[in-house]
Amino acid sequence: MSVGKERSADFVVNAAGRRVPVVVNGRSAVPFAGVGASIPHGPKHGPPIRSTADYPADGDKRSPNLREALERCGLRDGMTISTHHHLRNGDQVAVAALEAAAELGVKDLMWLPSASFPCHEPVVDLMRSGVVHHIEGSMNGPLGAYCSRGHMRGLGVLRSHGGRWQAIQDGEVHIDIAVIAAPTADAFGNADGSHGPSACGSLGFALADSIYADHVIVVTDHLVPFPCIPWQIQGNNVDFVVEVDSIGDPKKIVSGTTVVTKSPDRLLIAEYVARFVRDAGIMKDGFSFQAGAGGIALAFVGYIRQMMIDAGVKARFVRGGSSSYLVDLLNEGLTDYILDGQTFDLAGVRSIGEDPRHVATSPFTSYNYHGKGNFASMVDAVVLGATEVDVGFNANVVTHSDGMLLHGIGGWQNCLFAGCTILALPSFRDRIPVIVDEVTTLTGPGELVDVIVTERGIAVNPGRADLLAALEGSDLPIRPIEEIKAEVERLVGGPPAKPALGDEPVAVIQWVDGTVLDTVWRVPEATDSA
Amino acid sequence: MSAAGRGEAGRAGDDVRSDLHVAVELTASGGLEIELISRVASLYGDSIRETVRSTLSGMGVRHARVQVDDKGAVPFVIAARVEAAALRAGAPPGGDGRPESTVPARTHSALDRLRRSRLYLPGDQPKLQLNAGLHRPDGVILDLEDSVHSDHKDAARLMVRNALRCVDFGGAERMVRINPLPLGLEDLDAIVPERPDMVLLPKTESADQVAAVDARIREVLGVASDAESPIWIMPILETALGIERALEVAASSPSVAALTIGLEDYTADLGVAKTVEGAESAYARGRLVNAATAAGVQAIDSVFGDVGDEEGLRAWAGRSRALGFEGMGCVHPRQIQPIHEAFAPTTGEIEKALRIVAAFEEAEAKGLGVVSLGTRMVDPPVVLRAQRLVDVARRAGLLEEAES
Numbered sequence: 001m002s003v004g005k006e007r008s009a010d011f012v013v014n015a016a017g018r019r020v021p022v023v024v025n026g027r028s029a030v031p032f033a034g035v036g037a038s039i040p041h042g043p044k045h046g047p048p049i050r051s052t053a054d055y056p057a058d059g060d061k062r063s064p065n066l067r068e069a070l071e072r073c074g075l076r077d078g079m080t081i082s083t084h085h086h087l088r089n090g091d092q093v094a095v096a097a098l099e100a101a102a103e104l105g106v107k108d109l110m111w112l113p114s115a116s117f118p119c120h121e122p123v124v125d126l127m128r129s130g131v132v133h134h135i136e137g138s139m140n141g142p143l144g145a146y147c148s149r150g151h152m153r154g155l156g157v158l159r160s161h162g163g164r165w166q167a168i169q170d171g172e173v174h175i176d177i178a179v180i181a182a183p184t185a186d187a188f189g190n191a192d193g194s195h196g197p198s199a200c201g202s203l204g205f206a207l208a209d210s211i212y213a214d215h216v217i218v219v220t221d222h223l224v225p226f227p228c229i230p231w232q233i234q235g236n237n238v239d240f241v242v243e244v245d246s247i248g249d250p251k252k253i254v255s256g257t258t259v260v261t262k263s264p265d266r267l268l269i270a271e272y273v274a275r276f277v278r279d280a281g282i283m284k285d286g287f288s289f290q291a292g293a294g295g296i297a298l299a300f301v302g303y304i305r306q307m308m309i310d311a312g313v314k315a316r317f318v319r320g321g322s323s324s325y326l327v328d329l330l331n332e333g334l335t336d337y338i339l340d341g342q343t344f345d346l347a348g349v350r351s352i353g354e355d356p357r358h359v360a361t362s363p364f365t366s367y368n369y370h371g372k373g374n375f376a377s378m379v380d381a382v383v384l385g386a387t388e389v390d391v392g393f394n395a396n397v398v399t400h401s402d403g404m405l406l407h408g409i410g411g412w413q414n415c416l417f418a419g420c421t422i423l424a425l426p427s428f429r430d431r432i433p434v435i436v437d438e439v440t441t442l443t444g445p446g447e448l449v450d451v452i453v454t455e456r457g458i459a460v461n462p463g464r465a466d467l468l469a470a471l472e473g474s475d476l477p478i479r480p481i482e483e484i485k486a487e488v489e490r491l492v493g494g495p496p497a498k499p500a501l502g503d504e505p506v507a508v509i510q511w512v513d514g515t516v517l518d519t520v521w522r523v524p525e526a527t528d529s530a
Numbered sequence: 531m532s533a534a535g536r537g538e539a540g541r542a543g544d545d546v547r548s549d550l551h552v553a554v555e556l557t558a559s560g561g562l563e564i565e566l567i568s569r570v571a572s573l574y575g576d577s578i579r580e581t582v583r584s585t586l587s588g589m590g591v592r593h594a595r596v597q598v599d600d601k602g603a604v605p606f607v608i609a610a611r612v613e614a615a616a617l618r619a620g621a622p623p624g625g626d627g628r629p630e631s632t633v634p635a636r637t638h639s640a641l642d643r644l645r646r647s648r649l650y651l652p653g654d655q656p657k658l659q660l661n662a663g664l665h666r667p668d669g670v671i672l673d674l675e676d677s678v679h680s681d682h683k684d685a686a687r688l689m690v691r692n693a694l695r696c697v698d699f700g701g702a703e704r705m706v707r708i709n710p711l712p713l714g715l716e717d718l719d720a721i722v723p724e725r726p727d728m729v730l731l732p733k734t735e736s737a738d739q740v741a742a743v744d745a746r747i748r749e750v751l752g753v754a755s756d757a758e759s760p761i762w763i764m765p766i767l768e769t770a771l772g773i774e775r776a777l778e779v780a781a782s783s784p785s786v787a788a789l790t791i792g793l794e795d796y797t798a799d800l801g802v803a804k805t806v807e808g809a810e811s812a813y814a815r816g817r818l819v820n821a822a823t824a825a826g827v828q829a830i831d832s833v834f835g836d837v838g839d840e841e842g843l844r845a846w847a848g849r850s851r852a853l854g855f856e857g858m859g860c861v862h863p864r865q866i867q868p869i870h871e872a873f874a875p876t877t878g879e880i881e882k883a884l885r886i887v888a889a890f891e892e893a894e895a896k897g898l899g900v901v902s903l904g905t906r907m908v909d910p911p912v913v914l915r916a917q918r919l920v921d922v923a924r925r926a927g928l929l930e931e932a933e934s
Contacts, residue, residue: 264863265661402572430547430602431570455664490632491660491697493581493605496573 011519016394018442020516024508025110025134025154027172032515035445040370040513045171047214059188059226061241066219067100069240070177073215075101078108078133079176082213084206085115086181086193086342090252093181093219095122096244102131110154112173113137114164114205115408119252127152136173137164138398138408139507147506148404150522156405156507158398158520161205161341162367162374162414163512168208170370172514178209178216180233181247185220189238190231193343194353194360196222198247200254201322201343201352203232204362210237221247232360258323258345260302261295265426265455270299272476273383273424273453278307279474280467282381282420290319290382290415291326293344296424297383301325308334319366319379322348322358330357339375341366341411367414369512374414382418386425388439391481393446393461395423396439398509401432402499403440403523405507413512416448420467427454427488432496435485440499442518443509456484500524537618539685540611542599548657550600550608554586554615557593562586568600581605581629585612589625605629606696607656607689614685627688631695638760639703639727641787644668644925645828646857646873647866648705652677654686659693663700665863668870671705674717675732683709687720694724703727705764711739715746722750727762728787733795734765735772737782744783761785764830768792769799773814776821788828790859791818806842808849819854833859840868847872856922870926880923886916 011019014031022029030038055061063069075081081101083094094113099122101109107130111123115138124146126132134154139147147156159167167173182191183198193203198221210216216238223243228235261267273296277283283304291297302325308314314333318326320340324347329335338358343349351358366375376382387406388396400406415421425434434454450467452459459481460467471478489495502522511517535556542551550568557563564579571578582596585608594616600608606629613627648669651659654677662670672693678686690706706721707730708714714731721729731743740763747753747761763785767773773796780789793811797804804810815831822829831850834843843865850858851873858873860866875883885903890913893901901908923929 264665267864268664402570431574431604432602455661487698491604493574493577496570497576499572 014516016442016445016517018518020508020519021155021505024157024516025136029508030515032511032517035447038513038515040170044169045174045212047212059186059235061189061235061238062187063217063240063242065100066097066179066217066242066244067103069217069242070097070100071104073177073217073239075104075106075177077106078110079106080110080112080174082112082175082178082209083114084180084203084209085113085117086200086203086205087198087248087253088200089117089119090198090248090250091117091119091181092246092248093179093244094120097179097217097219098123098126098132102126102129107131108133111135111137112175114161115410116140116143118142138410139405140407144405148520148523149525150502150504150506152506155505156520157510158409158507159510160367160409160413160512161363161411162369162376163409163510163514165208165363165368166370166512166514167510168212169368170514175209175213176215178206178213180206180210180216180218182218182220182233183247184222184224184228185218185233185241186224186226186228186235187241188226189216189218189233189235189241190226190228191218191220191233191235191238192228192230193232194230194349196220198222198250198253199349199353201349202340202360202362204341204360206233207362207364210234215239217242219244219247221245254343254349255345257347258293258298258325260299260325263295266296267299268455269424269426269453270296271303272455272458273300273422274303274307275474275476276422276451276453276458276471277304277381277420278311279476280420280470283307283311283313285313286316287313287380288315288317288319288378290379290418292384293321293323294385296385298323298325300383300424301329305329305332305334319361319375320344320348322352324348327351327358330355339366363411363414367411367512369414370514376411376414377417379415379418381420381422382415383422383424384412384415386423386434386444388434388436389423389425389449389452390436390439390446391485393449393452393481394439394442395444395446395449396441397443399441399520401436401440401496403501403521405520409443409509413444416444420450421448422451422453423449424453427456427484428492431492433485433488433492435481435488437495441509441520445517452481454484456487459484535619537615537620539614539618541601546601548602548604548607548660549655550598550603550611552599552608552611552615553597554591554612554619554621555595556591556616556619556621557595559593561593562591563595565595565597566600567598568602570600570602577605578608581608582612585609585627585629586616589613589616589621589627591616591621591625594619603656604660604696606692610656610685610688610692613688617684629692629696633694633696633698638725639762641762642828643703644857644922645703645788645830646926647860647869648830648857649702649860649863649866650677650833653690654678654682656689656693659697662863663698663702665866666700667702667860667863667866668857669703669705669728670699671707671730671859672726673707675707675709683713687717691720691724694721694726705730707732707766708743711742715742718743718746719750722747722761725761728764729761730764730766730790732766732792733768733772734779735769735775737775737778740765740779740782740786744785747785762787764788764790766790766792767814767818768795770796773817776818777824780821780825780827786825786827788830789818789822790830791815791832793832806846808846815853815855823854828856829854831855831858833861834865835861837862837864840864844868844872874926874928875919875923879919880928883916883919883923886913887920890916
């Protein structure tokens with residue numbers, strides 16, 4: 001394998017001061033020009049027009065197995081296969097689809113997952129054997145290591161959930177075949193995630209794939225007679241339906257229960273976040289917030305819930321990923337709606353399946369930047385994590401401080417547009433400070449990050465004088481970010497050394513508008529952290 | 531644990547965080563050879579090697595093979611583990627392996643400061659110590675006794691000493707629970723130079739034990755025997771005999787600032803079960819409060835062990851305050867806030883006390899011998915209690931709120 005050869009490219013320095021390639025996987029790439037600065041042109045991508053004449057009139061699109069379905073979709077070398085990640089670490093469909101492609105003898109596929117998980121480790125072997133050329137999507141664990149070490153042939157392209165919709169819609173990536181795992185489906189291809197033995201809640205991440213792909217295969221382990229009600233995926237977009245014994249391991253798809261963190265430091269951070277939202281005047285009747293399923297975010301929901309009860313305040317909507325904590329708010333009348341992007345536990349799945357006030361959203365409604373607005377900027381406060389932030393409030397969510405790919409972007413970048421963006425972070429992990437001089441990989445520009453909450457204090461972006469004014473008189477520990485940084489460095493023995501990274505790009509970070517925000521560089525084996 | 535010339539210290543394993551395992555083999559020549567495995571090697575590898583080198587050279591060790599398996603430990607933890615391993619390997623004691631102190635200058639705690647909560651921190655578990663002060667307990671207790679296995683007393687002593695030098699516990703009073711005597715005297719040799727605010731002496735049963743601790747503290751500090759010791763002592767009474775001698779112990783030295791009780795050991799000594807209601811220790815706790823008050827020191831309650839039962843904790847702490855205790859121990863940071871709330875005077879109490887104090891001051895100003903509130907006469911002890919309550923409320927930061 002000629003590692004590196006096909007990625008040799010010219011670089012430019014973008015508006016964020018980052019060196020980025022001008023060609024990514026053979027496509028010319030636009031460097032980040034600033035928030036809101038890059039204007040899109042032209043029509044959206046359109047899939048080929050089809051005729052009902054070519055599909056069975058009785059609506060039965062079943063195909064006996066994935067291999068045959070892929071073959072009938074015309075799978076050949078170099079094509080792009082997409083999958084979604086609503087089955088999370090329990091997913092068995094993505095690997096099955098790529099392995100079926102391997103059996104057909106095709107090579108050099110691009111895999112476009114909406115996110116990858118440890119269960120997708122077999123794709124490493126499929127890359128080694130040449131079946132998969134490269135991945136455009138989140139990479140962590142063994143996949144992240146394979147890419148970070150420079151073994152992947154193409155460049156990894158990391159996009160936000162909204163950015164993935166944008167890229168597909170704009171035709172920046174072309175999906176030849178979308179393989180959509182569906183917890184319930186009918187033979188026509190109508191599909192939904194809220195019911196069935198492998199229920200996962202929403203199927204929103206597969207929606208763009210179903211609309212824009214040339215071919216769509218629905219794979220289900222719970223085939224119901226037409227019609228599948230409700231349907232989030234419309235059968236009119238679907239070519240084939242494949243029935244399998246199991247699409248995934250239910251225990252790994254959703255957790256039985258989500259448990260709040262027991263770490264006293266993380267609980268303290270969560271409490272500070274909730275008090276911040278209250279004291280800054282954000283928590284008022286009709287407000288909205290988004291918090292994910294991380295330990296701190298869940299604990300935050302617990303604290304804000306109590307504060308809402310004490311103050312007699314009700315939210316108009318909250319945004320998931322949903323869990324029992326958000327469902328409790330809905331059931332207690334503390335919010336009118338849950339607008340849910342993905343569902344993390346059984347309580348969430350049950351609620352989205354039964355309660356009309358718990359609504360499945362998609363990256364189109366919530367996050368897509370190339371649309372006529374989206375929900376993310378209408379949310380009053382969002383609580384997010386990060387691996388690093390710098391003194392300019394720039395944040396990194398994809399790489400570890402040693403440069404290794406660690407996380408996908410998820411909806412993180414899209415959420416930065418909320419009224420108040422709060423990063424809730426421990427001030428150091430193991431020994432590694434979270435506040436640094438300059439982030440290893442820029443994932444979110446500092447102008448969009450309003451507040452950083454750590455267990456050592458809360459730093460407010462100096463650009464948000466309104467927040468600082470609103471907090472006048474609050475007894476929260478509001479501190480300059482530099483002061484918190486210095487305190488942590490005293491404890492951990494100084495700032496970390498700069499890791500020696502290679503000068504070879506292994507992946508790029510795309511901004512929500514498809515421009516290239518930063519480059520992820522190869523991590524030499526020598527700096528392996530054992 | 532240690533063959534001749536080789537010693538190990540610390541923790542290894544996948545679930546270890548903020549700690550490390552060190553093996554030191556003393557050699558005759560060849561300088562310091564350091565083999566390092568660390569999850570933070572690319573970021574702090576040089577720093578870790580430097581900490582190993584400076585610790586060993588401070589101890590006078592010039593030749594050794596050192597294996598470090600690090601899980602993101604901060605420098606003072608690395609230094610403590612290296613020193614423990616080197617001493618176990620047979621390095622001569624008497625050297626100085628202490629890391630440079632990084633805690634800001636601080637003033638010594640007052641005899642009668644607020645001691646509503648004291649957070650127990652196992653002495654040999656640095657991860658729990660790093661952020662302890664952020665939870666704002668009135669005190670932290672670095673524990674060398676029950677939370678430390680008998681095989682690790684030496685290592686824990688070094689860890690606690692280094693923590694006192696390097697961890698900023700914020701406004702918390704810095705306490706160390708030493709081992710029962712005579713082992714506790716060796717603990718004092720290690721920790722007293724770092725000026726903890728207070729030493730807790732477990733299993734106290736006599737004035738002599740307090741005197742021995744007092745003497746050792748003065749000896750280590752080099753303070754004259756008639757000078758007041760700046761390190762307070764809190765004897766822990768946890769046997770039937772100790773309880774019976776509560777007054778003797780409380781009055782044994784001007785260094786005694788508080789008495790506390792250890793209920794696990796006490797109920798074991800009695801051979802009865804420890805209950806949530808605590809009827810079996812009612813006598814002991816009453817006796818302790820009475821003796822402490824008689825000697826003019828604080829009475830501090832034991833701990834409430836069930837971290838998940840916040841309601842039970844609040845109920846216990848409420849009863850504890852009603853009995854006359856001024857605070858209790860915490861086994862988890864989440865217990866601090868409920869305890870502070872339970873030991874805080876209520877708004878009603880504060881308002882009433884403020885009225886009484888105001889009436890007293892008015893009577894004083896007018897030169898009246900009798901204090902009266904409305905049509906009722908207020909007795910001197912009621913005034914005294916009101917003054918104390920106002921004082922506690924002010925120090926707990928509750929006064930402005932009540933006045934406005």
